[in-house]
Amino acid sequence: MAHDTRREHWEGVYGSKLPNSVSWFQEKPRTSLDMIFATGIPKNSWVVDVGGGTSTLADHLWGQGYRNLTVLDLSSHALDHAKARLGHQAQEVEWVAGDVTLWEPPRTYTLWHDRAVFHFLTEETARRAYMEVLRRTLEPEGHVILATFALDGPEICSGLPVRRYDAEGLAAELGADFVLQDTTPESHVTPVGKTQKFVYCRFRRQ
Ligand SMILES: C[S@@+](CC[C@H](N)C(=O)[O-])C[C@H]1O[C@@H](n2cnc3c(N)ncnc32)[C@H](O)[C@@H]1O
Structure with a gap:
């Protein structure tokens, strides 16, 4: 999918729905926090x-004392919602409106977290671009947490097709220099009560 089409899709979603009504909404992203x-x-x-x-991950990490946080998203509507919710603390968080596959970060990172984003990259060229950015961005012994729909999860998210994974599939995408440290399934319950199967994986770069 072209970059502009992808951005328009996500701007449309966040321009028309409340943050707590999107299917991926979590009051508290417990599995992500535990893995971090x-x-x-x-x-x-x-x-x-x-x-x-509009994830509350940044709010919770801030509350736990993490002070160097970046939130990147294609949708500036989404980031505006998240900033408004965080209030004055939002000034201390770095917000980047952009496409991860084109990102040129100004520094390296110790931890890369992605819940329900990589699975939208159905084209191999997009996945390769994502992995190149990740490799440029992550410190030598840095950590990667990836959460995607599991093999028995939905085939579509927000009206878009997704690729589903298990831990082996995600490990293969990352390559041999990323070692799987932990994996856990999650049954996410959407705001309308549907269950979606996720897999969370934590890797360390060697
Ligand atoms: C299903 S939502 C998950 C949001 C959040 N991670 C969470 O768990 O609540 C997918 C998010 O990825 C963003 N997104 C999709 N493709 C992207 C891309 N190529 N670069 C950056 N963000 C992207 C969308 O705007 C949307 O906010």
């Missing part, structure tokens, strides 16, 4: 939430 805490990274480490949208 399990890395043991210092709280002044740089952390990026790729495709963070």
Whole structure:
């Protein structure tokens, strides 16, 4: 899908729906937080939430004392919602409106988090571009947390087709220099009560 079409899609979603009514809404992203805490990274480490949208992950990380946070998303509507919710703390978070596959980060990061973004990259060229950005962005012994729909999860998210994964599939996408540290399934319940199967994986770069 072309970059502009992708952006228009997501701007349309966040321009027409409340943050707590989108199917991926989580009051508290517990599995992500548990995996981030399990890395043991210092709280002044740089952390990026790729495709963070209106997720409350940044709010919770801020509340836990993490102070170098970046939220990147294609949709500036989504980032505006998230900033408004965070209030004055939003000034301390770095917000980047852009496409992860084209991102040129100004620094390296200790932790890369992505929930429900990589799975939209159905074209191999887009996945390759994503992985190139990730490799340029992540510190040598950095951590990657990827959450996608599981093999028995939905085939469509927000009206778009997705690729579904298990831990082996995500490990293959990342390559041999990323070692799987932990994986856990999650049954996410959407605001309308549907269950969606996710897989979460935590990797460390060697
Ligand atoms: C299903 S939502 C998940 C949002 C968030 N990670 C969460 O768990 O609540 C997918 C998000 O990825 C963003 N997105 C999709 N493709 C993207 C891309 N190529 N670069 C950056 N963000 C993207 C969308 O705008 C949307 O906010």
